Amino acid sequence: MSMDAVFRALADRSRRQLLDSLHACGGQTLNQLCAQLDMSRQAVTKHLAILEQANLVTTSWEGREKHHFLNAVPINEIAERWIGKYERGPLQALSELKRRLERKEP
Amino acid sequence: MNSKFVYVTYIRTTPARLWEALTDPEFNRQFWSGTYQETLWKPGAEWKLKLADGRVADAGEVVEFEPPRRLVLKWRNELRPELTAEGYSRCVMELEPEGELVKLTVTHSLEKEGSQLINAVSTGWPKILSSLKTLLESGALVSEIPALKSA
Numbered sequence: 001m002s003m004d005a006v007f008r009a010l011a012d013r014s015r016r017q018l019l020d021s022l023h024a025c026g027g028q029t030l031n032q033l034c035a036q037l038d039m040s041r042q043a044v045t046k047h048l049a050i051l052e053q054a055n056l057v058t059t060s061w062e063g064r065e066k067h068h069f070l071n072a073v074p075i076n077e078i079a080e081r082w083i084g085k086y087e088r089g090p091l092q093a094l095s096e097l098k099r100r101l102e103r104k105e106p
Numbered sequence: 107m108n109s110k111f112v113y114v115t116y117i118r119t120t121p122a123r124l125w126e127a128l129t130d131p132e133f134n135r136q137f138w139s140g141t142y143q144e145t146l147w148k149p150g151a152e153w154k155l156k157l158a159d160g161r162v163a164d165a166g167e168v169v170e171f172e173p174p175r176r177l178v179l180k181w182r183n184e185l186r187p188e189l190t191a192e193g194y195s196r197c198v199m200e201l202e203p204e205g206e207l208v209k210l211t212v213t214h215s216l217e218k219e220g221s222q223l224i225n226a227v228s229t230g231w232p233k234i235l236s237s238l239k240t241l242l243e244s245g246a247l248v249s250e251i252p253a254l255k256s257a
Contacts, residue, residue: 027110058112060213069112072232073239080236 003081006074009054014039015047019056022070029065109221111228113212115235119242121201124208125174127242128199137237139230147171153179161185166194176200181214182223189223192216210235 009015014037021036022028030048034041048068051057058071117124127133131142141163145153149171155164162184170178177199183189195216202209212231216224 055114055116058114058211060110060112067110069110071112071114072228073113073115073235076232076236077239080240 003074003078005054006056006078009050009056012047012050014043015051018044018047018051019070022057022068026069027067029067033068108215108217109219109224110213110215111224111231113214113231113235115210115239116204116207117210117239117242118207121174121203121208123242124201124210127238128177129173137241138234153181155181169196174201183226186226189226192218192221192223195221195223195227210238 010019017037017039018033021033025032028036030041030044033048034044037044039047048057052059055074056071058069060067060069127137129143129147131144134142135158140158141155143153143155145151145168147168149168151168153166153168154162157163164181165184166180166182168178169180170176179197179199180194181197182194183192193216195214198211198213200209200211200213202211212235214224214227214231
């Protein structure tokens with residue numbers, strides 16, 4: 001489950017659209033996703049496979065229906081690894097500024 | 107349609123160690139937004155998820171307990187009346203070894219369309235699971251998760 005696979009999967013507009021659709025409504029079947037998006041069934045199937053491989057989409061079967069869910073865990077890992085790390089400095093600076101500004105004058 | 111989320115993470119660890127992390131209160135505190143579980147860990151036992159200050163955030167029952175493979179909880183929020191009113195959700199944790207990794211699947215569902223509880227936990231699980239993965243793989247947290255806010 002490499003980070004590369006996650007970034008590659010996210011680097012496509014149609015796949016991001018699929019993730020948005022699953023975010024808005026989790027548990028959709030292939031038919032429901034196809035009805036929602038302006039993509040061929042074949043394209044949706046292909047993109048879903050790539051998203052599943054990257055662990056961005058998880059599935060569960062209910063009877064004969066396969067339901068798809070957005071798995072935000074890898075996205076959260078990206079946020080922690082690639083965003084949180086770089087944000088921490090400025091955020092600390094801001095909280096220090098706030099502390100100073102709110103300090104009562106002696 | 108019911109409300110449901112399925113989260114999957116792959117962690118470089120053993121099922122026994124992951125099971126310990128999921129069921130040991132001290133281990134819980136380190137990755138579960140400062141909360142920890144209180145239960146006797148057997149089917150039918152009362153189950154509580156407590157905030158750092160000891161207040162009960164969620165409560166329910168241990169439904170299935172099969173170490174180190176499967177844990178099923180009956181789970182109801184106890185802090186926000188509108189969530190308590192939705193009744194019990196079902197949280198299933200499954201551990202499957204895959205080579206050097208363990209696949210952890212967390213399925214959280216409630217028999218109600220547009221459940222607010224499922225919506226609320228859906229923002230929590232990704233953070234908790236990333237934090238759990240980091241903790242088990244490196245033995246240290248990359249960043250502190252802000253403690254769960256009370257209602």
